Amino acid sequence: MSQNLKIEEITNKVQRCELLEGPHWDVELQSLYFVDILGPAIFRYCYKNREIYRATIKDKEETRIGFIIPVDNNTTEFVVGLGKELTIIKWDGKSVQATVVEVLAKVDSNIDEYRINDGKCDPHGLVYFGTMGDPIDKTLSEKLPGSLYRYDVLSKSLVNMRDRIGIGNGLTWNEKLGKFYYIDSVTRNIKVFDYDSLSGNFSNEEVLIDFSKTHTESFLPDGMTIDENGLIYVATWNGSKIIIIDSTTKTIKNEIIFPTAKITSAAFGGPNLDILYVTTAIGHNNAKVGSAGGLFKVTGPNIKGPEMIKFKMY
Structure with a gap:
């Protein structure tokens, strides 16, 4: 599939x-929001x-940032995973500093x-x-200290959906299939x-794809998104690619090599939602190799x- 696609870096060496x-991707503002976890920014x-506009969060300059999602009907507020806290921040999208206006919950x-890692809103x-x-804890696979949470806006509290998670990462929904x-x-x-859109709960856990069986490389699946046809796009840490999966047949359709x-x-965006924006990392060892740590776009x-x-607060 890579042969039919155009892959370009948006960032420059300094960025x-x-x-x-x-x-x-924010459709209303035609902007892509993202984070540098280790920046943090x-x-x-x-x-x-x-x-590209960059900001730090006032009084939280050393606190790692897991995700940022715009608040619905508000162009300057965002829900952010900030260390162990789920927060609301205010940012005009241009200033070099944002501020925390409310702490919704703490894990x-x-x-x-x-800390809080990847996050996303359901339909x-x-x-x-x-x-x-x-x-970097070599015993992480044994300890599995993480959890998957949902924030309940009515009770203003966290609902623990799953325990015994090592690194909570990519999440996405297929509303048509209820998955x-x-x-x-x-x-x-x-x-x-199986996803219940009325309650927000899910059940009947199954393994869709086990990469330890489908690939010999030792990459880790990271973030993911879904396209209009229900295909899932999975980013790979140390894999140099996005793997495209047919969720109905549980098979790998293709790969995009970076x-x-x-x-x-990855996330779909652009005026027609036909640009795949892809984030990358240098990594914890800060080894600057090629275009590592850049923001890319894929078209084709x-x-x-x-x-x-967006996040609906009420």
């Missing part, structure tokens, strides 16, 4: 970051003027390196996110659940996704 993640890529853990605007332990897909990078597989190893996540035939959902 590359340690660990870009969590891309979210938040970003907005404006499609109209091709500019319960005494582990120093424990109804409920925010779900995973947590993780220390990625929810989730990645724990440590187990190296994608889980699929000029850098650590592919972290059969590239189109659904509109991403």
Whole structure:
């Protein structure tokens, strides 16, 4: 599939970051929001003027940022995974500093390196996110200290959906099929659940794809997204590619190869939602190799996704 696609880096050498993640396309503002977890920083890529704006969060300059999602009906507020806290921040999209305006909830853990990682909203605007332990802990696969949470806007509290997760990562929904897909990078597989859109709950856990059986490489599945046809796009940490999966047949359809190893996540955007934006990382060792840590865009035939959902606070 890569032969029919055009892969371009949006960032320049100076703009590359340690660990870009969590891309979210805002249809209203025609902008892509994403984070540098290790920076830590938040970003907005404006499609109209091709500019990238960067900001830190006041008094949280050293706190790692897992994700950023715009708040519905509000162009300057975002729900952000900030360390162990789920917060609302205010940012005009251009200033070099954002501010925390509310802490919605805090995950319960005494582990120093424990934090919120990837997060996303379901078709109804409920925010779900995973947590993780220390990625360099060699016993992480045994401890599995992370969880998957949903924030309940009525009770203003966290609902623990699943425990015993190593690195809570990619998540996406297929509303037509009533399915929810989730990645724990440590187990190296994608889980699929039946999803109840009324309650926000899911059940009947199955393994969709086990990469330890389908691939000999030792990459880790990272973030993911879904296209308008229900195909799932999975980023690979140390895999140099995005793997495209047919969720109905549970088979791998194709791969998109990148000029850098650590592919972290992807999201569809652009005026027609036919651009696949892809985040990458340099990694924890800060080894700057090629275009590592850059933001990319992929264009070509059969590239189109659904509109991403904003966080609904009420």
